[in-house]
Amino acid sequence: MVIAHPIDAEHDLLARAVARLPLATKFPIAFGGLTADGLLPVTATAGTRTRSLAGLVVRPERGLGGRALVEKRARLTIDYRTARGITHDYDRAVLGEGISTLFAVPVMVDGHARGVLYCGSWSESPVGDVVARSAFTVAESLAMELRVNAEIARRLSLVATPEPAAIGSAAREELRESYAEIRSIAASISDESVKQRLAALERKLAALTADATAAPSDVRLSPREIDVLASVAVGATNAEIASTLGLKEATVKSYLQAAMSKLDVSTRHAAVTKARRAGILP
Structure with a gap:
């Protein structure tokens, strides 16, 4: 696209x-x-x-x-x-x-x-x-x-690095924060064309931090489960995630537990790690 x-x-x-x-x-x-x-x-x-x-x-x-x-x-x-x-x-x-x-x-x-x-x-x-x-x-x-358009432009300027291997740890964390923020923005809008542009940006962010040696995964998380995990990945609490995504805290916990179950892990941090290895999160 x-x-x-x-x-x-x-x-x-x-x-x-x-x-x-x-x-x-x-x-x-x-x-x-x-x-x-x-x-x-x-x-x-x-x-x-x-x-x-x-x-x-x-x-x-x-x-x-x-x-x-x-x-x-x-x-x-x-x-x-x-x-x-x-x-x-x-x-x-x-x-x-x-x-x-x-x-x-x-x-x-x-x-x-x-x-x-x-x-x-x-x-x-x-x-x-x-x-x-x-x-x-x-x-x-x-x-x-x-x-949203201005944020997309700003985020695109941050992901101009051509090769994933060239991304340092600080830049990688910035990309992960960008990914979480873009998903939270996408969750708040209804314009389909804007959603498509955001989805394209999400894919670019994920590709820049992808592990080329990771084995393909058949785990399928729902969009909301990914939204929650993306926020967990940058250190957000359940209360902060609820506020950002416009959800109840109990709903956030439910999405997180569902994601953990699908990923077959017992902690939120293990869920993030496994989702990254599976290429679900950047």
Whole structure:
């Protein structure tokens, strides 16, 4: 599987979020962009009737989206043409599309506005709580996916070592921590394309630390059993694993006991050792 360049992947995530907005909010128009060099180029649209928004680049504090970007909160205008609380730098683009109501929601990643999602209509349309919550949900989902994408890029930069034999003990532990963290991230998302990218990264991490002399194993652990063992391998307690994976501590114990039984061992540390020898864990 080819893993996309991080920036390309970000724009794919944005395009999917923009495509979801009309379905989630029932507003016919949606568009959005991610920040780049201090600006916000609009690179994704959905439901538009014209090409007025094509090439639009929003500056911080300018227009509705620029305010949302700087203030880090959603901004709304029911009648864009007469709105007094915003600058009208982008009237040619917005009014060219015939937009009246416009709702701009910042995409917040680790306290920073990474982008803005817009939804709007050609007529005056009040935005109620249900619509607002739906837009916030799409923005929050995109923010999470952007965080995951950034983490994938960071982890990939750590696994550039070409030969497993060249990996020292410190680097090996870092890779194992990466593996555990990637599995915990994958357990928290539903986007199938992101899951596939994470799975590809997991396989690469495992291959980098694989023991070429290890005998093939017919042991098959469930995804959750591997999640738990991966966390055990980096020294996490059952309580910490439960918190990371969003499980009850008793459920973590159950998965761990099941894995130990399948691996035919009596301790958690022996389970990790045997799973590594079997190529199940890095």
